[in-house]
Amino acid sequence: MKKIVTTLFILGCTAISQAQENNSAADSAMMASIYNEVMLHGECYENLRYLCKSIGHRLAGSESAQKAIDWGKVTLEKSAADNVFLMPVEVPHWTRGGYEYGGYTFSGVQKEVALTALGGSVGTEGKRITAEVVEVKSFEELKALGEEKVRGKIVFFNKPLDATLINTGAAYGGGYPIRGQGPSEAAKLGAVACLIRSLTLADDNYPHTGATNYEEGVKRIPAAALSAVASRQLSQDLKIDSQLKFNLQLSCEAFERTMQANVIAEIRGTEFPDEYITVGGHLDSWDIGEGAHDDGTGIVQSIEMIRALKAIGYKPKRTIRAVLFINEEFGNDGGETYARICKEKGLVHVAALESDGGGFTPVGFNCDISDKQYELAQSWLPLLEPYNLFRFRRGGSGVDIRPLKDDRIALFGLHVDGQRYFDYHHTNNDRFENVNKRELELGAAAMTALVYFLDQTGIPAK
């Protein structure tokens, strides 16, 4: 990596030049303008520092989520949006409480394990649950054991994610049903609590929280995630002492649902103000760590999109919105409410874009679009490729914007290099320090560039 870079630089410039010749000079100039603005004068990194360090984690329904809403409104106003307003959203209110304990005595030694309650779990009513543990890898294995072997025990789902899947989101998807349905499946067979191996590909001692979904009519049992290291150790110890007693105490509590808000900023369109392009992320996070990659980065990138377009003096044809959605993590209330109200008001959305895969280097965009829309998007690739945006990957967009889906809209998600995402996701380690400034900024610039193309062409209906 020495002199060779000069050659690469010259060749890189040549590649950019060639791509530019094939496309309009105006588009090229706008791409350069966007990237230069974000990379040289970007505010998203400092905004993220504030959100993470001065507000911190912000579970929907909490006081800190309310602080984040207030901060979001002020920050969007400073970014020179034409107007900024709040949209009330009803959200749940659950707290982890101040105390969590998991441990057991093995071979005469008391072992405390790293665990954390799953989001929405019931608590243990101020007591410690003490019970034997049955370890399984799947629902099938659990059902095969039957009520006789499960009743009165703690079910421990210990299934590692599939490391051979290149896309970490696919690996996460494979483990997702256990977190959601595991506790109710265990309760159906009389289990007194449920433990799961954290949904991560990392081999470390951080437990990963995330929502669990109790099934209607099934007893709600306490549920927690063990770190990968704790899961391995417990499994090893169970092989030697299958009757060891696990102690679990959780102080979770659920309260009445409460009102919070989506924060919405607009740049009004000059030619087609009634056609909307919505760009967003979710302002809420889990209540451990700082919600940096999930999804502080999507929030500050959406704000940066507004700021950068205004800073370079771009006058959009269509109305462009940044939406800071509240409560993606625990019921998607912000996304559902936004889509419902947009429909009630008869707003026509031509496109929406979400960033909720972490603030890592972008490699392109995920998309949930028609063939005709895909063809158009593909035609932008020669201009995107010099910025290391390689592809439109069909198949998804983002949880918050998905309720907008109709016959008209083109849905996109920022497609990043997600290898590290599930190392941090829903943990105490999802912190500002683990976000790289350039990677974050490249994502913001890529989003702004896509908004520019969507606004210019007004992507066709399906």
Added chain:
Amino acid sequence: MKKIVTTLFILGCTAISQAQENNSAADSAMMASIYNEVMLHGECYENLRYLCKSIGHRLAGSESAQKAIDWGKVTLEKSAADNVFLMPVEVPHWTRGGYEYGGYTFSGVQKEVALTALGGSVGTEGKRITAEVVEVKSFEELKALGEEKVRGKIVFFNKPLDATLINTGAAYGGGYPIRGQGPSEAAKLGAVACLIRSLTLADDNYPHTGATNYEEGVKRIPAAALSAVASRQLSQDLKIDSQLKFNLQLSCEAFERTMQANVIAEIRGTEFPDEYITVGGHLDSWDIGEGAHDDGTGIVQSIEMIRALKAIGYKPKRTIRAVLFINEEFGNDGGETYARICKEKGLVHVAALESDGGGFTPVGFNCDISDKQYELAQSWLPLLEPYNLFRFRRGGSGVDIRPLKDDRIALFGLHVDGQRYFDYHHTNNDRFENVNKRELELGAAAMTALVYFLDQTGIPAK
């Protein structure tokens, strides 16, 4: 990032299936076999841990570089290579010594700054140099000042890398001449020492070392790199007190050149054993930090390529070599010696591949190849793309393998997401902890896959 991943997963599988239909079943099966072997049973991460933590940094000529050579030989033998041998290489022997100091008094306060000697710098002969500082951004600016304003002073090159360049290697290339030639250019005008702003895009307090090249016949003056933060502070202070006195002490020392070795492992070809494919990285590192990304990762990936091919029982047609080159950083002796001896022995190389851009997520391969070879490489992309390998980027390969260049050989470099590379490069922070296991393994698997294609097709001569 919730249920959407399941959809992505299904669609991802469909995409893989479609790509497979377009290519031979054998190639697809081999790709899967390689990736599964490396992602599930890979040893590169644990090898990197040993290299970084038990051997540590390993400047060519040092005792620890010799330990790394011994370790490399044993590790390649364990990886079941057909034969492993050393190739003697003469290398320089320079040490930083135990003491480095930079500081100045500003507004009555003594400030110590983070700096480190450039590789090859002379020392200050046990004394502190004390002199005024002239700050410049370029050689042109320095020359415009002239001898009158420079003589007796310390020249401070304070030019940040260009953050608007998407490829960080290009930004580094823009700053590279100052580190190489800055000290001699300053000395020509009578400067007593030279300071440079570290070649990095990060805004932190780590100074970055790297080779400087004294010009023949020009007085050798002490030269050091300041961290980005220290550079900014010194520059600010100089604006207020242009006559502040900087104190510099370096204890560097140069010794006689010494003999070390490239480590070479082979799997002998079964059909065309006289056609060679060389894969490598450089075993030496700078003498601060642990040389993790530069280039411990390239070393353990090259070893993993041998191990994985053997583990899956692949019998190559051509002879495949892993070469752990010694001394890339300080004169490229390993690469030059290897190419010279291969030529003396009449060895025919069809291809070579280097990993020296850090152990980050791969996105494709850089290549220095003919149009005909490029066309062939492009035909492999449909099989590579499901593994997120997006492109062959023309323009470079690697410093160690470049001396092999002739009319026949196709040269490749692993092309990774390099946004973080120059945050760690040549610093005390280039450590094992900053390498992600999956990113490292994906690089090793990508390299092994390319070797498979090169071996199967025997890339044509130019």
